[in-house]
Amino acid sequence: MGSLAPYQRKHKVTVVGSGNWGTAIAKIVAENAASNPGIFEEKVEMWVFEEKVEISKTSRHYDPSLPLCQGPQNLTEVINQTHENVKYLPGINLPTNLHANPSLVDAVQDSTILVFNLPHQFIIKTCEQIKGKILPYARGISCIKGVDVNEEGISLFSETIGKILGIYCGALSGANIASEVAQEKWSESSIAYDPPHMDSKAPSPNRSPSSSTENLVQFEHKDVSGQFSRVKLQALPSDYPPVDHAVLKSLFHRPYFHIRVVNDVAGVSLGGALKNVVALAAGWVDGMGWGDNAKAAIMRVGLLEMVKFGEQFFSATINTRTFTEESAGVADLITSCSGGRNFRCAKLSIERKQPIEKVEETELNGQKLQGTLTAVEVNSFLKNQGLEEEFPLLTAVYRVLQGTMSVEDIPSYIER
Amino acid sequence: MGSLAPYQRKHKVTVVGSGNWGTAIAKIVAENAASNPGIFEEKVEMWVFEEKVEISKTSRHYDPSLPLCQGPQNLTEVINQTHENVKYLPGINLPTNLHANPSLVDAVQDSTILVFNLPHQFIIKTCEQIKGKILPYARGISCIKGVDVNEEGISLFSETIGKILGIYCGALSGANIASEVAQEKWSESSIAYDPPHMDSKAPSPNRSPSSSTENLVQFEHKDVSGQFSRVKLQALPSDYPPVDHAVLKSLFHRPYFHIRVVNDVAGVSLGGALKNVVALAAGWVDGMGWGDNAKAAIMRVGLLEMVKFGEQFFSATINTRTFTEESAGVADLITSCSGGRNFRCAKLSIERKQPIEKVEETELNGQKLQGTLTAVEVNSFLKNQGLEEEFPLLTAVYRVLQGTMSVEDIPSYIER
Structure with a gap:
């Protein structure tokens, strides 16, 4: 070379x-x-x-x-x-x-x-x-x-x-x-x-x-x-x-x-976006003290919805194996749900009983969380398509951020 | 119901x-x-x-x-x-x-x-x-x-x-x-x-x-x-x-x-077996202080080899999506690489510079690690088939356990 x-x-x-x-x-x-x-x-x-x-x-x-x-x-x-x-x-x-x-x-x-x-x-x-x-x-x-x-x-x-x-x-x-x-x-x-x-x-x-x-x-x-x-x-x-x-x-x-x-440009790019939304849910669940089983369950459902999002909206070009096989997919999801900033701030927001915007202010030194922004954008798109119920985890994250759903409701809401 | x-x-x-x-x-x-x-x-x-x-x-x-x-x-x-x-x-x-x-x-x-x-x-x-x-x-x-x-x-x-x-x-x-x-x-x-x-x-x-x-x-x-x-x-x-x-x-x-x-009985059962071998490698990497990126990389490669193992040896009945979609697959892998006993003992063996059998003795109160046993069994099977090189992570775990490879060599050995 x-x-x-x-x-x-x-x-x-x-x-x-x-x-x-x-x-x-x-x-x-x-x-x-x-x-x-x-x-x-x-x-x-x-x-x-x-x-x-x-x-x-x-x-x-x-x-x-x-x-x-x-x-x-x-x-x-x-x-x-x-x-x-x-x-x-x-x-x-x-x-x-x-x-x-x-x-x-x-x-x-x-x-x-x-x-x-x-x-x-x-x-x-x-x-x-x-x-x-x-x-x-x-x-x-x-x-x-x-x-x-x-x-x-x-x-x-x-x-x-x-x-x-x-x-x-x-x-x-x-x-x-x-x-x-x-x-x-x-x-x-x-x-x-x-x-x-x-x-x-x-x-x-x-x-x-x-x-x-x-x-x-x-x-x-x-x-x-x-x-x-x-x-x-x-x-x-x-x-x-x-x-x-x-x-x-x-x-x-x-x-x-x-x-x-x-x-697969779409798969590599989508993985990097959607995993931040999943990481918020993983942080909340961890902050609740629900343990490793629950966090793994959130990540599993998150991975399923990432694959489904790709299949549904990028079917022309995407290879959904990117999500389950490449570093930009499952590995990035794992890292982000281990110690990434979206995960950490979400976890702290539960532990401190503070809105996540408050944690963002005190912890990130003026920088912004990508996950909260992406959750809102993705929801606006899904709502417009009438497909909120098809992506229950992505939708639940948005609703928890909006204060219209509690973290305790996530398990039953995402159950299929 | x-x-x-x-x-x-x-x-x-x-x-x-x-x-x-x-x-x-x-x-x-x-x-x-x-x-x-x-x-x-x-x-x-x-x-x-x-x-x-x-x-x-x-x-x-x-x-x-x-x-x-x-x-x-x-x-x-x-x-x-x-x-x-x-x-x-x-x-x-x-x-x-x-x-x-x-x-x-x-x-x-x-x-x-x-x-x-x-x-x-x-x-x-x-x-x-x-x-x-x-x-x-x-x-x-x-x-x-x-x-x-x-x-x-x-x-x-x-x-x-x-x-x-x-x-x-x-x-x-x-x-x-x-x-x-x-x-x-x-x-x-x-x-x-x-x-x-x-x-x-x-x-x-x-x-x-x-x-x-x-x-x-x-x-x-x-x-x-x-x-x-x-x-x-x-x-x-x-x-x-x-x-x-x-x-x-x-x-x-x-x-x-x-x-x-x-x-898919084969997929559900295999996931539960092979993830313990991957968890050993994740524990070693974490014990080395290589961080979350490295641990996620090990898990990604581990998941790939689980899918490949299923495809190659259970092709008649397996549904490889079990590994990437079900709790018994990717979620169990994540939990096991977070706090499972195979992960913990492997991590401690690096931190304490002790053979894993020694950690097993002092930490598990007479119980045995499943991952070390499975690694040996799987290797014996792969060697017999002449397929060790096709599953580099599973093979690397066996070799590290045998003392014929060091943890530092894993990244270059599993690179594809």
Whole structure:
């Protein structure tokens, strides 16, 4: 995998985002860029939303004689000098070939592979800032958990990114607590990537060239909900190694971070969204002191409803075995119901007899729970379809959040 | 469900075994017998291996003026007077219609439903003691976790029981830590029951009557590994309610113990066996401090190998969705990898740097770990088939137990 000699050009990789998960992924990508010099440019860019930080006196980098330690500094400069994201991933050594860049446009320029890893409320704005300023044949990987669900329908963040930027974008998701991955504790993850067959030059039955530009090809693209739309994607020039499953594995797989690459973008993305709703119920049940049997029962029913949700609303493209076989499915569910923040806050809300919003305020330092938001969005969608009763656990979580059902009622409500 | 009026006779139910899980199940069965008087006789028998116990001075039953509290007493007498199994399930009130019986033969006499719940090393001896002394048309349910695996093949304990006694026997298994079930904390469980279609009087394509006795019918029975054998089963007299999924649900389902009845005896039984092997690996990984991601990865791979084991060796009868959908599959795996004894002892063996046999000795009070035994049996079978490499996690657990592989080697060995 170390060399794909026939190609004259190498992929430049940029990570868009630098929170704890963003930085952990940037570390992996930079490590792999360095160890696969035949495929990737060594220097990896990481876009950092610039802010001022101070190196604390207890930090291993503190040395009052250094200019860096004399008052507030730009986060990017601190990262590039100390090779540590002191604000969002303190204590972790970053590879020296990872470059923190405060300019979004500069960071993505000339990159053929864009890795998106930022809170989902910033996705659209960020993409609009770089629209038209990236290589037209770039490819994306979204590490953003969750899906965009509302009354009208469901879309995947990878599709949102792809549509705005006019590129193909896959997804990465798995049982990955960021701090553990950053510490190089062994874990697994899933990448889903299934672009139209253009880069590989394989014939595609849907191919209907409509542009005189040699590399601009129009496809009948079937999105995850089965709808066809015409999209124009530009083929990667043939002097680059094709962005395929093998190249993505070279970019993300580490001895401590085992990757399986699959085609099911919908399954990988849905798993990451719905497991947060299940984790709330698991947290409540654990907070009630109902024990391990009850928690396992909630997770079993949650897994069933995840599979059913996929079958019912993404039947055109989903492989429901993703939920039961891949890290982005059952393993991520297990991790999230063990120590994830949705689980923890839900559990605390029972133990402290506080609304979960109150726990969120005191425990999360201004960050928001993904599960409560997803529960409301999913319910709005299910209600609109008249299908609340078909998904009793997802519905019960919403109702408990609304105060119209109590946790004690969940077992009998979800019984089938 | 409370009444099946047309039937003149009722089922007498006996629970064979009275450890903590046996007593917890006997409690459920007696509660349901009392609340379904149209189907079951109220009095439920529980066979208790007789031993002498003393009521401790701190017990709620201690009263020095009672004969019961003056020196060692028979356990059955203590249970029948205090309605508590003070030895194996202390602190739990048992229904007054549950009768502890020190005579195995007396306890099973005239019973139409026999529930087997005792350590698996006692099954054969116990069945041989009652052979020919039970109703020839009785039906059994085995609550014994595990399967009987050896070099030659695999058999289910329910089949072993059925063969010795000449009756049909199903299985009950699920995410059920006995103490939590006894405390009426909500949980779920699976019952698998799929007898030849005789009791229901439905026509059976395999039916080939060969006896002049009206009720004795010979079947071509296909066992779980797909082999046909001729078995004689006696039909239940028609004045009893048929022993079907609905009746079994009436006998085992409680508001705090939710039952799903399925046909897949092999899947339900295999799940209960193989999850103990996976739990050992989960315990080691947790003991290493590798965190929740790693533990979830082990469980994901374990679930995959459980499904594959079922597909490969029980293809004739298994429904692999049992592993991913039922309590006896993924939920039992989750519970066992959370706080089960195999998990706990494996974790302690790493933390204390002790062989697991040593931990077993000091922690389990003379009881034996099921997982270590199953790992050896399964490996002997896989090795004999030349298939060790096809099941890397099951093989890795065996090798770590043998000292020929270290826990650190597991991630790279199981990577696919």
